[in-house]
Amino acid sequence: MTSRALPAGLATTLVFASSGAVLVLEIVALRLVGPYVGVTLQVSSSVIGIALAAIAYGTWVGGRLADRYDPRPLLAPALLLGAIFAAATLPMVRYGGEWLRGGAAGAVLLLAALAVFLPAFVLSTVTPMVVKLQLSDLERTGSVVGRLSSMGTLGAITATLATGFIFVAAMPTSLIILTLAALLAVGGGVLAWWLRRQDRSLDMPAKPRTRAVLASIGLVGAGLGAAGPTPCDVETAYHCAQVVTDPNVDGGRTLMLNSARHSYVNLNDPQHLEFEYVQWIGAVAALMGRPGAPIDALHLGGGGFTLPAYLRDIRPGSRQRVIELDGGLVDLDRQKLGLVTGPDLQVQVGDARVGLTEQATNSYDLVVGDAFGHLVVPWHLATREMAVDIARVLRPGGIYAQNVIDYPPNRFIRAELATVAAVFPYVALVAPQAALAGETGANFVILASKSPLPLDVIEAGLSALNAPPVLQRDASFAGDARVLTDDYAPVDQLLAG
Template sequence: MSDSSRRPLPGRLAAFLVFFASGAVLVLETVALRMVGPYVGVSLQVTSSVIAVSLGAIAYGAWLGGWFADQRDPRTLIAPALVLAGIATGLTLPLVRYAGEALRGGAVPAILLVTAITVFIPALLLSAVPPIVVKLQLADLNRTGQVVGRLSSIGTLGAVTATLVTGFVLVAALPSNVIMVSLAVSLGVVGLAVGSYLHRDRARPGLPLSQRAKATLAVIGIAGAGLSAVAPTPCDVETAYSCAAVEVDPERAGGRVLYLNSAQHSYVDLDDPRHLEFAYTQWIGAVADLAAPPGEAIDALHLGGGGFTVPAYLAATRPGSDSVVFEIDGRLVELAERSLGLRPGPGLRPVVGDARMLIADRADASADLVVGDAFGDLAVPWHLATREMAAEVRRVVRPGGIYVQNVIDYPPLRFIRAETATVAAVFPHVALIAPPRALAGDDGANFLIVAGPDPLPLARIAERLAALPEPVIVISGAELDAFIGRARVLTDSFAPVDQLLVSPY
């Protein structure tokens, strides 16, 4: 080995390489959650899978990088690792989209496979860079601890910086495909630049990459870009929280279906806001119709906007009503204005932010109707499903007012039992609306919890529900207690919503 190959890298270059490679891994990990969401959801299991696969890639990459650094001249390894990581990153987008369409669903094998396709190879290659750089810096064994500690610290700072920048800036400003392509290009450019620099710094002649190798890599890169361009995409708009798309209902001229992460989320009829297509919205409409005398304006608070179906229904059926909608996703509000007929005004006011935070500023006894319809994938966000959140809702509901909460669950119905028990721990009067087969534990479905500080108009609710096209029943009292059984009340310190809700896949 020549003297130049044993010289340590310049300190600033070494620090940059470790910072850059470690940061790129965390960009991949953060964006991966966005890329896999349309196909396998955004549940806790998916998040855990992304983290676990990323950590596995980091572990194997560090091990392999150290092993290769001991077998070959480390200076010949850095550029190929970065360039190959760039190519793998560029190919990730089309691979995920094609594989995601084939593996769509929430089954554990599908989650792990789609996640592995997204992050494993590029993260493994990038994680090989720090140990290679460390090898090059260990010219003086008396400074081993200092060198390893310094570069390890710099790598961690790179990961932290990338996580914050990606989560707070990039994801909010750019689509995931732009982030991934930009990262791929950056890795390729840095890899080629570093390779050129190290080639000039070596005593031995020879090209760092042969012309054939360069041509091969260029062809692979162009092919990846082409596949990315033609790969199927499920999104009209990629927001900070979901992949959103709006489709026209071929059976109804004004009908629009909002998809979030490829799952039907809301239905809006642009020509007739009184039309409620989905069964659970019909149940909410039946309850809302009884919140006050017909046509009388009410004050409503909506936890979650989605397609703004229910606020539009109230505006049409109860002119002069005041609907305040807490929606965490600002870009979803923009999409609703552009494609779903949302017209914000004095009577319909979207407020962008987390409902748990925003409700704290709502005045006591200020709403005749509170509608809980916020979802992260199939589950109610855990912090909106606790007794503490129900207490906030109870504080806001006026005497005689009503709280309705939409919940999705599947057999054995552990989540809906726990959530009903949670609401019943705060409200003295509670009922549950659901299809008979769902209540029997035979099917998954939407459930609607209805609660109030005063007795509910259950007979009139049941009468209205009986007129709907799909059979649905209302249970309360002893029957509801039997359904809840020994389900545990969810609290801010214990709310395993994703584990209680069993995926249908």
């Protein structure tokens, strides 16, 4: 079947824009599903895999359609369907996410498919149809295919960078998707009008009534997505964040990040520590050196700033620095969780590993590692090289307290304990007895120092808590676990058991 080629500029624009739209959807899909199934390597792999499958099938179907039918009248409907399916991802994920909440593999794959497959599949049909239209001269096949392929790749690269550096920081996820859907719809409408003007004899398959139905479906999908349930008070660059009021405690607030309980703050009592692992670290911080005397503390991860507020209250005059990746979360803490910064409590927005390298040697009495991506310690914060830099900034007698979450069979905590013990000569572990026995998942706190730890004092402080944990006085729990390094740190796989 012979069809009229499109102008070179229009063909290039269609390939560039459709390929870019697919990558925008892929990146935003990670943020859509995160509040329901977390942000882990498995989730990222599922979204990327589903998107690639959609591209593969879409390209194959687009090529088959281009061989059987005139591609010209199919291009505008492809853009319009892409717009409709893009808008429909919002209600599908937000309603479906409530049913699929959790981290089961099947739920992750299904939610990823709801978030990206249909619009990516339809938009991926555009490139092979455009290529078929432009292949009017077999002697120029290589040039045409190469040019359009490169423009599709450039569109994907441009969309990836723009979404990661600009759109996510400036716009909520729902607005990014609805804006993309609107642009696709406008582009499809303009293309249909232009093609009809260019070839009035062309029998366009999308009749006015059909277009009206498609537009109505798109509007309904967009409306459901905008009005659908969302667990976010604020969408930061990294989190779906929500502050929940505790009905039983005056001033009690829970910070939810991606639907997980991340921090608890009592606005009326900074010494109230709700979570058990925070109580353990708080007990260690309270008992260091001379009780009540100021100390210098570095916090890797801020969350709700519970521990910094606690230290400020029990050790007045202490100097604290918090390195928190999410600047939007810091703003939320200021607005709703009572965070007040100043010379005694400074916040540095940035990656904890990068920020750590900027700290002076022997400059802190206490380093607290409490940075998480959902329920996972970011892999680059769990390696021997990271521990070496923490040891560098700690003063003699200083303590490193690291919070780790793990589940039976406890492969990650054993590896992380072995990793810290490879750097620090004195190491201890705090955890519930049931977690040490491999009966349940829990928080573990690793304590490490370049000097002997005051274990008797720490054990006495922990014994005074309402639910005293077990203090293991060495690193024997690590067994023969392999030390994690920058070259080998499969944190997500170790947690998956």
